[in-house]
Amino acid sequence: MSKEMLEIKNLKTSFRIKDNYYAAVDDVTLTLNKNEILGIVGESGSGKSALAFSVMGLHNRAKIEGNILFKEHDIANISPSKLNKLRGEAMAMIFQDPLTALNPLMIVGEQISETLILHKKEMSQKQRKEKVIDLLNKVGIPMPEHVYGQYPHELSGGMRQRIIIAIAIANKPELLIADEPTTALDVTIQAQILDLIKTLKDDIDAGIILITHDLGVVAEMADRVAVMYAGQIVEIADVHTLFDNPLHPYTRSLLNSVPNTQEGQEELHVIQGIVPSLSKLPREGCRFAARIPWIDDSAHEENPVMHEVAPGHFVRCTCHNHFHFPDESKEDSTHGIS
Amino acid sequence: MWKFIVRRLVITFPQIILLSLLVFLMAEMMPGDALSGLLDPNIDPAAIEEQRIKLGLNDPWHIKYADWVAGLVQGDLGQSFKFKxxxxxxxxxRLVNSFWLGVATLIFTYLIAIPLGITSGRYNDTWADQMITGYTYIGFATPLFIFALVVLWIFGFQLQWFPTSGxxxxxxxxxxxxxxxxxxxHLLLPSLSLALITTVNTVQYLRSEIIDTKxxxxxxxxRAKGASESRVYNRHILRNSLLPIAAFFGFEITGLIGGTVFVEQIFGYPGMGQLFLESVVGRDYSVVTSVVLLFGIASILGALISDIILSLVDPRIRIK
Amino acid sequence: MGFLDVEDLKVYFPIKGGLFNRTLGNVKAVDGVSFSIEEGKTYGLVGESGSGKTTTGRAIIGLNDITAGKVSFEGKDLTSKKSKTSAVRKDIQMIFQDPYSSLNPRKRVLDIVAEPLRNYEKLSKQAEKQRVGELLEMVGLSPESILKYPHEFSGGQRQRIGVARTIALKPKLIIADEPVSALDVSVQAQVLNFMQDIQKELNLTYLFISHDLGVVKHMCDDIGIMYKGRYVEQGTKQDIFENPQHIYTKRLVAAIPDIDPKNREAQKQFREEVQREYEHSYNDYFDNDGLAYGLQSVSDTHLVALPEKG
Incomplete structure (x- = not known):
């Protein structure tokens, strides 16, 4: 059996705005292995959440092209009933905002047991309740019998996120997608939740796609990292390579704009211009070119594709060979052709 | 939750007292009193004055108010001088008749509103939704008394499917x-025509609740749990959208009162609304004040029912 | 005497309840907070949600009523009734967290930025336009944008419009409440750099309220850590990051994700160690109500909330 459990090929997810379709995810190809955490990093508007929703088949009115191969199915072309059999059973999702992701009028026990009702029909009501209590224990909820009958608004944000995780892992999914799972939480709670996700990963042996804008979270959690910009993956590598030897100008710029906890006062790097909105995305050429205007146009490819620069390390476009920050001269740039 | 209901009930009493006071003062300001209608105009004014004093009609208002309230509590609303x-x-x-009219109207209101609201909300922006929304706009724009007259003319007089009065x-x-x-x-025609007009509020409300919850x-x-579309609708969307509608129930009662006044008059249905109009036209003040008082109390109770239902169905309020 | 002195500040919110909605008790949002900021410095106020950091900032500027305590700015008492309307207020301004909701969407940039000017200074239409144009240039936006509406700008640009409004009256102290938490990393860098630039240019003093220790470390000279309305630790940046004394501070510092994947294991061990210490010595750092003790000084600059000795 191959280690690959999810294969996305040339995925293009487009939304209709007025009379035109605009691709929020464009030409995304990647694989996820068993028991691996793949981090997907990008800023708002990069298409990372749209990618996650495509994999879960949660886009209602989007046009999806390409293939999402998972367990002998292609989620890009799947019937609703087959999709519903996969969702909650073989693949599950953890959401960003634990405040709104739970039904305010349903006790949490009922919300967790719904996944069991849907996929474990043979379970008796008593077995289900036992299983839910067991899950609440597993995600670290104190007094699970009591919490079972509580409503979401009676719980703190961290507790609610644990409930969402309990829902996601109820049927031991093979694929878990975590969409900014800690963005809405305090740092100490974030550390606990990330820890929990890691423990559970080993427990259920799942492949995890972790979507975040926080490079620190990726550095701590991921095995491999894909960086997204304007709907495309611009760089993908294992986590050490990506942080030690980032190549794509966007990856390098992003890393330089994080206030580093190690060093002090130096000026942060600012990426010029703004992330283009969906309808204004450049459709041709290197999409990052407009944000690095000091790099000569000839450095970019006409139709940028992914290049494998080292085993498992892919970079889009050729511009990384000629890239340097505006305040360093070309010669300082250690990366690239020699 | 019990605290909430008790507190809510406690607030209701001053509301009713204030209402009775207002109704009483309005009645006081109207020209004439219980005697002016009863007496022969040829009687000696001095004798009338004597009679007035004897009946307590010249007492200060608060004593008269106290007497009136004492009467109310014992079920004595005074004498109608028109009907003697x-x-x-x-x-x-009349109250019994109006009650049944109200019940029938509410049943029709929900029978129409729930399927239409759900269809419209679930399949919004389809042609079914556009038809339903179109109907609600017509409903908003059509005056009830004209609609009721047309219904009466077609189904009562032309087709003669239903009785036209009583x-x-x-x-x-x-x-x-x-x-x-x-x-x-006799109930069908008036309640149905009232429901067809008043239900558009509920249809619209339910539609926007569903679109919102969706x-x-x-x-x-x-959906990520693997729930099918129908389960998502039945277990999550409908349940969450119908609760506010349930809470709206009490206010529907309040809304009904205004409607019955027109509908009962047009269909010659002997209820409170018709009595109200008759006694206003006939200057039967003791009846008018009593009816206004009862309408007012019904409205206050309607709001009370709404709040209690809301506190029962919404856990976010229930806990406090 | 410092530039801004906060002494034993208390902000309580009443809890209403019971049959007649009486006041049953108080939420002690801020419970005896004291600190002072020197002119031209950046003071970071750090805490998690519910720590009272935002309430402290809002109380200083007068957006929350003060229950007890004293706030003085350049020696003038801000808590006395008289000063509430005085000119001192225009020397202190605030930057809000969310650039999307803090600007009125129906007003043009000109009106947004000119609003404080109109409240305090009487300028002619022409002079006002001139000033707003200058302010926009200062925050790096083109002066032509004065006739645009907020939705025509990106998040970072909007936050800069907010800053332009804030510096319109040439304040001396700016209270920045989570100014970059709603922004993307690259935009965050933009706003932080810019805040440092205008600090030098205008000799500004910042009270920088944030939950993000990474940002605070980058920006601040002195830092106070709050927990449940009280201070747990205060010190210079070095004191807090290199020599944290209170278990809560340690926990907070340990929780910051490390941006270098090589440190993953070390970070994990450090975190587990801190967690063990936290569980083991919880009672040494928190009283019976789970609140921090009073501050004791451990060096000239470094204060830690510890039980009194003896």
Whole structure:
């Protein structure tokens, strides 16, 4: 059996705005292995959440092209009933905002047991309740019998996120997608939740796609990292390579704009211009070119594709060979052709 | 939750007292009093004055108010000088008629609103939704009394499917099956025409509740669990959207009161609304004040019911 | 005497309840907070949600009523009734967290930025336009944008419009409440750099309220850590990051994700160690109500909330 459990090929997810379709995810190809955490990093508007929703088949009115191969199915072309059999059973999702992701009028026990009702029909009501209590224990909820009958608004944000995780892992999914799972939480709670996700990963042996804008979270959690910009993956590598030897100008710029906890006062790097909105995305050429205007146009490819620069390390476009920050001269740039 | 209901009940009492005071003062300001209608104009004014003092009509207002309230509590609403009978007796039968009209109207209102609202909300921006929304706009724009007249003319006079006035066929014996059937037959047309107009509020409200709930994050959570579309609708969207509608129930009662005044008059249905109009036109003040008071109390109770239902169904309020 | 002195500040919110909605008790949002900021410095106020950091900032500027305590700015008492309307207020301004909701969407940039000017200074239409144009240039936006509406700008640009409004009256102290938490990393860098630039240019003093220790470390000279309305630790940046004394501070510092994947294991061990210490010595750092003790000084600059000795 191959280690690959999810294969996305040339995925293009487009939304209709007025009379035109605009691709929020464009030409995304990647694989996820068993028991691996793949981090997907990008800023708002990069298409990372749209990618996650495509994999879960949660886009209602989007046009999806390409293939999402998972367990002998292609989620890009799947019937609703087959999709519903996969969702909650073989693949599950953890959401960003634990405040709104739970039904305010349903006790949490009922919300967790719904996944069991849907996929474990043979379970008796008593077995289900036992299983839910067991899950609440597993995600670290104190007094699970009591919490079972509580409503979401009676719980703190961290507790609610644990409930969402309990829902996601109820049927031991093979694929878990975590969409900014800690963005809405305090740092100490974030550390606990990330820890929990890691423990559970080993427990259920799942492949995890972790979507975040926080490079620190990726550095701590991921095995491999894909960086997204304007709907495309611009760089993908294992986590050490990506942080030690980032190549794509966007990856390098992003890393330089994080206030580093190690060093002090130096000026942060600012990426010029703004992330283009969906309808204004450049459709041709290197999409990052407009944000690095000091790099000569000839450095970019006409139709940028992914290049494998080292085993498992892919970079889009050729511009990384000629890239340097505006305040360093070309010669300082250690990366690239020699 | 009990604290909430008790507190809510406590607030209701001053509301009712204030209402009675207002109604009483309005009645006081109207020209004439109980005697002016009863007496022969040829009687000596001095004798009338003597009579007035004897009856307490010249007392200061707060004493008269106290007397009036004492009467109310014992079920004495005064005398109607038009019908020459106690108001209590007069109102009794009318109240029963209006009650059944109200019940029938509410049933029709929800029978129409729930399927239409759900269809419209679930399949919004389809042609079915556009038809339903179109109907609600017509409903908003059509005055009830014109609609009721048209309905009466078509179904009562032209097609003669329904009786055109009264609450029961004359000569029926109360308690028999035919009597009940005749009652229902008399109810159908007025309640249906009232419901067709007033339900558009509920249809629109339900539609926007559903469209709103549809876009909530927890619906995505439900889909991600693998719930089918029909389960997502039945377990999550409908349940969450119908609760506010249930809470709206009490206010529907308040809304009904205004509608019955027109509808009962047009269909010649002997209820409170018709009595109200008749006594206003006939300057039967003791009846008018009593009816206004009862309408007011019904409204206050309607709001009370709404709040209690809301506190029962919404856990976010229930806990406090 | 410092530039801004906060002494034993208390902000309580009443809890209403019971049959007649009486006041049953108080939420002690801020419970005896004291600190002072020197002119031209950046003071970071750090805490998690519910720590009272935002309430402290809002109380200083007068957006929350003060229950007890004293706030003085350049020696003038801000808590006395008289000063509430005085000119001192225009020397202190605030930057809000969410650039999307803090600007009125129906007003043009000109009106947004000119609003404080109109409240305090009487300028002619022409002079006002001139000033707003200058302010926009200062925050790096083109002066032509004065006739645009907020939705025509990106998040970072909007936050800069907010800053332009804030510096319109040439304040001396700016209270920045989570100014970059709603922004993307690259935009965050933009706003932080810019805040440092205008600090030098205008000799500004910042009270920088944030939950993000990474940002605070980058921006601040002195830092106070709050927990449940009280201070748990205060010190210079070095004191807090290199020599944290209170278990809560340690926990907070340990929780910051490390941006270098090589440190993953070390970070994990450090975190587990801190967690063990936290569980083991919880009672040494928190009283019976789970609140921090009073501050004791451990060096000239470094204060830690510890039980009194003896």
């Amino acid at each position: 009978m106690p108001v209590t007796e007069l109102i009794e039968q 609450s029961v066929e004359p000569g029926m014996v109360p308690g028999t099956f035919e009597y009940v059937l005749s009652k229902i037959q 876009q909530k994050d927890f619906i995505i959570t439900a």
